[in-house]
Amino acid sequence: MSHKVTSVWKESMIFESDNPNGYMFNLGQSENTNDPYKPLGxxxxxxxxxxxxxxxxxxxxxxxxxxxxxxxxxxxxxxxxxxxxxxxxxxxxxxxxxxxxxxxxxxxxxxxxxxxxxxxxxxxxxxxxxxxxxxxxxxxxx
Structure with a gap:
């Protein structure tokens, strides 16, 4: 069994990633606590x-x-x-x-x-x- 994810650069230090179930989440760094992406480290x-x-x-x-x-x-x-x-x-x-x-x-x-x-x-x-x-x-x- 293999897993594949795709991460796409959105802007600045933010990537949007999927997971094998298809759900999307954001990863990255942000100094702004109100960042609409709310990236996870x-x-x-x-x-x-x-x-x-x-x-x-x-x-x-x-x-x-x-x-x-x-x-x-x-x-x-x-x-x-x-x-x-x-x-x-x-x-x-x-x-x-x-x-x-x-x-x-x-x-x-x-x-x-x-x-x-x-x-x-x-x-x-x-x-x-x-x-x-x-x-x-x-x-x-x-």
Whole structure:
């Protein structure tokens, strides 16, 4: 299976990109907070992709394990190298689960399966970065 995207330069430091599903989004840099393109930073999108990839795994696996949670928040923080090309050399992924009577054992297993087996973006990050993960449970979240 292959994926293909096309990115088109719009103006200044803005590119419009599609994805294999056909949806369009803007990537680039803008100093203007009111920029109508509202571009996403390419490196930050990589971090969002990591969170979404693993999050999709976790939700799917938890559903199959018949365990639930009210909310899931994944925070990804990364450090860039000082020299060009600037790449992420250290990444931390924090999974925050919210709910009542969270089944910590099943949820931990779902996260571990994502981290160790299913999340391709996580595996790609491991090729160039040290990745740390942590799970946080917030029981009786209101």
């Amino acid at each position: 390419p490196k930050a999108v990589m971090l969002s992709s990591l969170a979404a990839c693993s999050g999709l795994d976790v939700v799917s696996i938890a559903e199959k394990m018949k365990t639930t949670f009210d909310d899931l928040k994944i925070e990804v923080e990364a450090e860039l190298t000082e020299e060009h090309p600037k790449t992420y050399h250290a990444v931390s992924v924090d999974y925050h689960f919210y709910g009542s009577n969270l089944d910590e054992k099943k949820i931990t297993k779902a996260v571990d399966l994502s981290i160790e087996k299913y999340c391709g973006v996580m595996e790609m990050f491991r090729q160039f970065s040290k990745v740390k993960t942590a799970i946080h449970f917030h029981n009786n979240y209101i």
